[in-house]
Amino acid sequence: METNIEQKVKRERWSNEFSEWYNEMIELAGIQDKRYPVKGMNVWLPYGLRIMRNIENFIHDEMRRTGHDEVLFPALIPETEFEKEAEHIAGFHGEVLWVTHAGERPLDVRLILRPTSETAMYPMFNLWIRSHADLPFKVYQIVNVYRYETKHTRPLIRVREISRFFESHTAHDNFEDAERQIKEDLEIFDNLAKKLALPYIVSKRPDWDKFPGAFYSLGAEVIMPDGRTLQIGTMHNYKQNFAKAYEITYEKEDGTHDYVHQTTFGMSERLLAAVMAVHGDDNGLVLPPTIAPIQVVIVPIPMKDSPYDVNAYAKEIAEELKRAGIRVHVDDREEIRPGRKFYDWEIKGVPLRIEVGPRDVESKKAVLARRDTFEKFTVEREKIVEEVRKTLDAIMENLYARAKEFLESHIKRVDTIEEAKQLFEDRRGVVELPWCGEESCGVEMEEILDASMLGIPYPEETAKIEGKKCAHCGKEAKYIARFARTY
Amino acid sequence: METNIEQKVKRERWSNEFSEWYNEMIELAGIQDKRYPVKGMNVWLPYGLRIMRNIENFIHDEMRRTGHDEVLFPALIPETEFEKEAEHIAGFHGEVLWVTHAGERPLDVRLILRPTSETAMYPMFNLWIRSHADLPFKVYQIVNVYRYETKHTRPLIRVREISRFFESHTAHDNFEDAERQIKEDLEIFDNLAKKLALPYIVSKRPDWDKFPGAFYSLGAEVIMPDGRTLQIGTMHNYKQNFAKAYEITYEKEDGTHDYVHQTTFGMSERLLAAVMAVHGDDNGLVLPPTIAPIQVVIVPIPMKDSPYDVNAYAKEIAEELKRAGIRVHVDDREEIRPGRKFYDWEIKGVPLRIEVGPRDVESKKAVLARRDTFEKFTVEREKIVEEVRKTLDAIMENLYARAKEFLESHIKRVDTIEEAKQLFEDRRGVVELPWCGEESCGVEMEEILDASMLGIPYPEETAKIEGKKCAHCGKEAKYIARFARTY
Known part of the structure; x- marks a missing residue:
């Protein structure tokens, strides 16, 4: 057995080493060049782009299979459209890039560079969706989006220009059909993750961390070699929230009108980051044959x-x-x-x-x-x-199996904050704790653990909670909450 | 025979009708939606995008065949990099979009949305190109670019967001190799044009209309049904102009250093506009089977x-x-x-x-x-x-043959300005005139004809000019100059 001090030294080295390894591999393997003269915006190199295109081909295949149409919206959104949904603007306002001038002339209406495309798409959904016959309505695009991150940037993971951002947007005639869509998104995500040999977990985000404007959000995470989690997919049910802000209504069979229900599903070049990190070793990348430009x-x-x-x-x-x-x-x-x-x-x-x-x-x-x-x-x-x-088949299986083993060995369920704290000190990963469901308790647990609440396991595991007490307040637990240090 | 008046009425109707037809077809055939709330920025609809993707697949094929690597650069360029080449900035300064703020905070260095990517790429070429062994260096990307057009906008043709902009950039160790590249670009373009059943002409642009920063520019044009020309491809030899501004040097075999020679080649979604216009009829689009999403x-x-x-x-x-x-x-x-x-x-x-x-x-x-x-x-x-x-083969051949006939019947070579004027009054198209080569003469001819000089036929036809006099000044002609009303 190693002593605690030895373990700690090892863990810190490991953690530092992963970060160094990752940055080095981005460059040595020819994925991206970080020397572009705008911080957080990187240049895709040919080899990296070929891998990403192979990942995207699987996305396109899945979209075709599930009847999503590809569209392409402008990258610029007028301020007036951007500001229609209050929670959404509150969530993104601090980090959007503003286009204010054309040549020397100030613009009449300022434009933002999309951080995501709800506010670009929904004014058009308003025009396109007329009746129940138009529903479900399913479109997607893979585009560049912009978020002016103030945190430390990292290629593919935290950037100011996400150049390969996938977003599907759907509209439905009722909540149940929107829920069916979320299930389909999860199935699509699962198919894709299998192609990348990536085992993952799905959590329902706590209310304070859901997508701005969503009714609820799901997040899919992998665990990186340093034990931090990386979100690589999100699915949101918006209910009628955006539909009300953008007046997206449809005529029902009985002639009355109602707002549509909406969902979105997002992924990005983080998929490649996950592939690099989860499968790589000291000698470099280890690509799943499915997406390797050279098999x-x-x-x-x-x-x-x-x-x-x-x-x-x-x-x-x-x-x-x-x-x-x-x-x-x-x-x-x-x-x-x-x-x-x-x-x-x-x-x-x-x-x-x-x-x-x-x-x-x-x-x-x-x-x-x-x-x-x-x-x-x-x-x-x-x-x-x-x-x-x-x-090649055997490699695919082995990559998945060893990644799965790593994932499972880095998720621990305990009953007390103390045990959780100890786990975060000994080794990183995902720690699951009973939780009463109160935001105040959840936020305080985040602070004590110096970790984020990923949310509750999805689908929900109601059976296993019975008799458990919230690890913070001691009241009856309603959920198992997942915590992790995140990228 | 129709009378002049009848012809004139017909011509005007034809011209107006084409513009109406085109706008209607963009919408009815499901190519783009023009109702997006920013002028000159349109939404790609699924059917239009599928056609465009098929066109792009041919471009990717040709790039692979000729050893160009695909890259992807950020869409934002720092003001400091943008301003390194004087002619280039003079050419684009008036129409670039400026990103000035992130959230509420003004940026330290303002960013432009790329109107084209020379100033984004060449600081990296400076880092990447080291020795003669790195040359020729050939990369390309298909991206969104921005030009704040003040003229009347038209979907796919004149827009403020060109969302499918192809640009290849190459570097060479001497002028001859750059010239070989231009020949290869013309061959690539010809292969692509054949896939689209598009006959075209290539002209070497007059100096006052070349790409900002280029040594010379070639333009490839189709003739639209209303007789106006549409530029659908350009090739530029930059010589060492940008290399000097961005300090792109390489070590020669003898150990000395020199600036690289550079070329670029550009195309865009205008290819689809040309396909629509050249092959379409009163009943709608007529797609070449090669690119039809449904054959x-x-x-x-x-x-x-x-x-x-x-x-x-x-x-x-x-x-x-x-x-x-x-x-x-x-x-x-x-x-x-x-x-x-x-x-x-x-x-x-x-x-x-x-x-x-x-x-x-x-x-x-x-x-x-x-x-x-x-x-x-x-x-x-x-x-x-x-x-x-x-x-399907017969359709392909017929589309090409009838487009070729139309093109050829709309190019006329005459000796005098009067004949040229008459041609532009009777019918539009391309008119070729002898020219002394002086800019002042060329510009005055443009004004008199109310047309643009496309340039001189490329490759140059020196033999046929002998004995001809400049149609404007009467001095000895050095070139045949092409004029047209352009999109």
Whole structure:
């Protein structure tokens, strides 16, 4: 057993190291360049963007599957529209960027750069939605949004320009149908998370932390290597709140009119941050094969005076893999030693490496090296497609399984604040406590724990609360509340 | 022969009608909604966006083919970076949107919303490009850009937010390699234009109309139905102009340093405007099959008391076409009459309609109706894939051929200003005139003709100018200059 002091030192190093590791990997793996001359706004590099596009392709697929239409709204919103919903403006007013001039001339109506698109979209929903036949109405877009963060910024995680922001917006003829939509959003999110091999938890946010203007908000989180949580998806039921502010009504079958019910669902480039952090290791990224721009890299290892042409052999294998629909790259750069190539592709997280030397050509074999386990094994040349497919599947499963284990081992349910405090001191992660449901109690617990309340597990677990007392006030507990230090 | 007066009336009606037709089609075909509450910023509707995405897929393909990497830069540029190149800022200063505040606080350094990305990218090129081994350096992005147009705005054509702006930026180690890049850009553009069935002309812009900061600019134009030209592509050779302003140098093989040579290539959602305008007719859009979201719409025509299931027959055909990689949709909406369906899909420009009634089911046939020629013919059920493929190819060819004929018949070369004036009065289009090459002459000719000089034909036609006199000053002509009324 380590002593508490040893543990503490280790934990702090670990935590610092993760932050350093992350910043280094953003750069070394070619994800983004942070040197753009506006703080919190970064440049997407080709490799990072290719990964993100692969993630987005899965989002587009899911949207098509569920009948959401893609739209594209302007990034600028007139002040007059932005100010129609009181809670919403209160939530965003402090961090919006204002466009005030065109050339030298001040604008008649100032414009904001969207921090999210409710106030851009809903004046149009007002025009588009006429009758019950138009409902449910489901659209989405992936766009750049702007939030002038005053906190420490971090690429993909906390930025002033979120350049890959996904938002779907729906309208329904009643609360139940909106609830069905939230369920569909959760299903979409689950499908996507599986493609990224990301296990996660969903919590219903406490009232003081819900989306500005929402009736309730759900948040999906992963746990990062330093034990802090990262929100990577949110679903909101707005009830008729925005519909009333923007006068979005529809004619019912009986001829009367009512306000629509609305929901939204949001994700962003944080998905990539989660993939990097959850799967990465000391050698660099470890990309799930599903989204890796290069699934297999082939490194020919030539030997002087050998009669065997390893480059030709590598290309032949590559062609066969390509025909089988596998994204493959042959690294035949001259004057760069194989060891250096291994190092480069490990940083970039290519899931599988194939090494071919003269002996492999001779014996009609190839060496496969897994990025996730560093396992190396020799396969028959004629079985290469089959072996590669099998190995990519195995990598996918292993990434998910080990991430799941990490997640589960970092969620602890306890009964008292003291136990919770101790957990946050020993190791970070998610701590669950019984809670009476009062905001004052919840906020005080946040302060004592120096952590945020993520909310209550969703779907709600009513059965397990019976007989528990609120960890702060001692009254009967109504909920299990999750706390975590968050990104 | 029509009289001059008749011609004039017709021409005016034609011109007015085109503008009305275009605005109506933007709305009726579901391309964009113009009612967004900021002038010159429009909402992309699902159908329009699907067409645009198909166009962009061809652009991405061409970029991959030619080794351009996709990047994504922030939309905001600090004033300090924006102001480094004098001509560039002079060209854009009057129409940039300024972000001056975050929440209530004024920003230390004001930001502009990119009107184009030279001033965002080149500070990073300065960091990225080190040696001759990094060259040629080729990147591109498709992003939203902002130009506060004071002229009359028009969807896709003249807007304050260009939401689908393509820009590629390259750096080279000498002028010749930059020139090779311009040739490659022209080849890319030509491949794309063929996919859109768009014949076009390329002109080298006069000095007073080149891109701010460019050494020279090329522009590619189509001729719209009203005879005005629309610029849909531009290529610029910057020489070392921006490289000097942004200190983009590289180490040569001999160890000395030099500034890079740069080029850019730009396109936008105007490509879609050109497709709409050039191919459309009184019944609506006519989309080239290459980019049509729906290439074939099948309309079942049920008959009461018929024993034949036309819907099942339609779906069976649809499945077969889908398997063959054809984008097909069955319009089996109930309570909407076939005639109304025909009308809807004609407006949306679906290239091919298949009608199936009980008699077709019985005789194992189907009726094909071409959108471009309105031709209808019956085909054997078992030959349907083959017939559809053949017909889609024929539509593609016909669209190109008739657009080419229109283009060529609207370019006239004459020797005198009087002839040119008469041409602009009789009919619009492009008029070519001999020109001495002096800016003063060129600008005066623009004024007299009430037209813009597009520039000189590119590649240059030196041979045909011999012996010609400048149409304005009478001195020896150095160039053929093209004039047109432009969008």
